Each structure stands twice: as C-alpha cells, then as structure tokens.
Amino acid sequence: MTLLLVLLVLLPWSIWRQMHAHEITGAGLIKLPVIFAAVGVLGFGTEAIPTDGAAIGYIAFCLALSVVFGIWRGARIDVWRDAGRWMSQGNRTTIALWAVLIGTKVALGTVASITGWFPAENAGDVFLFLALSFVAQNIVVAQRSLWNAPRTAEVTA
Numbered sequence: 001m002t003l004l005l006v007l008l009v010l011l012p013w014s015i016w017r018q019m020h021a022h023e024i025t026g027a028g029l030i031k032l033p034v035i036f037a038a039v040g041v042l043g044f045g046t047e048a049i050p051t052d053g054a055a056i057g058y059i060a061f062c063l064a065l066s067v068v069f070g071i072w073r074g075a076r077i078d079v080w081r082d083a084g085r086w087m088s089q090g091n092r093t094t095i096a097l098w099a100v101l102i103g104t105k106v107a108l109g110t111v112a113s114i115t116g117w118f119p120a121e122n123a124g125d126v127f128l129f130l131a132l133s134f135v136a137q138n139i140v141v142a143q144r145s146l147w148n149a150p151r152t153a154e155v156t157a
Contacts, residue, residue: 004123006039011130015098018090024079024145029138033131040127058118062108062129069101070133074140086145101133 014032022028076093079086105126112118 007123007126010035010039011102014134015090015095018077018088018094021087021089024086024088024141026142026146029142029146033134033138036127036131036134040124040131043122043124043127054118058108058112062105062125063132065101065104066129066133067136069097070136070138071140073097073133074137074144077137077141079141079144088141088145105129 014036073090073094076097077088077090079088081087
C-alpha cells in the first residue's frame with residue numbers, strides 16, 4: 001500500500017516536472033531513473049520471481065514496451081538552447097505517450113489478475129519498468145542535447 005501511495009505521488013510529480021521548461025543536466029537526467037529504480041528494488045518483497053515461459057515472455061514484452069515508449073518520448077520532447085543552456089519541456093505527445101504506456105500496463109495487470117495467463121506485477125516491478133522507460137527517454141534527450149547536438153542549434157523539436 002505504501003508503494004502505491006509513493007507511485008501516486010512520484011509519477012504525477014515526475015510527469016508534471018517534464019511538462020515545465022527546465023534545464024537539461026547530467027544529474028537531472030539520472031535523478032528520476034535512480035529514484036524509480038531504488039523504490040522498485042525496495043518494493044520487490046520476498047516473493048519468488050516466476051521463471052516459466054509466460055512470465056519470461058511477459059517481462060520481455062514489458063521491457064520492450066518501456067524502452068520503446070521511453071525512446072519515443074525522448075524523441076518528441078522539445079529541446080532547445082537558451083542563454084547557453086540546454087532546456088527541455090514535454091508537450092501533448094509526451095502526456096499522450098505516458099497515458100498510453102500507463103494504460104497498457106494497467107490493462108495488462110488487469111488481464112493478469114483476472115485470467116492468470118501471466119504473473120501479475122507487484123509494485124516493485126512497476127517502478128522498475130518506469131525507471132527503464134525514464135532511462136530510455138533520458139538517453140535520447142541527452143543524445144539530442146548534451147552529447148551530440150550541434151552547439152549552434154536553437155530549437156530542435
């Protein structure tokens with residue numbers, strides 16, 4: 001229950017933060033994935049990790065889903081230079097992609113709990129998948145700004 005409350009506070013706050021213009025820094029790109037991963041590891045509990053084919057397939061699908069949506073968001077977030085600093089801000093596409101990812105994960109969790117076709121996720125899993133999605137997103141944002149973007153670019157969207 002505590003992890004659910006953390007998720008209900010941390011995820012909206014992190015999405016809200018993305019929707020407001022902010023400077024892109026190495027520390028800023030690392031912070032959210034680390035927070036989500038740490039909460040995810042703490043939230044695993046003592047259950048055995050399922051290793052059957054359905055569980056492995058489900059985990060692989062969820063990993064791919066998290067990475068693909070993270071890359072997609074990272075490519076669509078507005079990135080620009082302002083007074084020599086790299087800035088970014090989410091947009092409608094960012095919100096839509098978060099909504100689709102979260103909605104898909106809720107739907108999969110519902111199907112898992114009703115049918116038992118694949119293992120239902122615990123809160124730790126959810127945080128780890130979100131951390132992975134942030135990692136993918138932030139790598140793309142870093143690639144578009146801090147790492148390889150030309151220093152003379154004013155706006156890349």
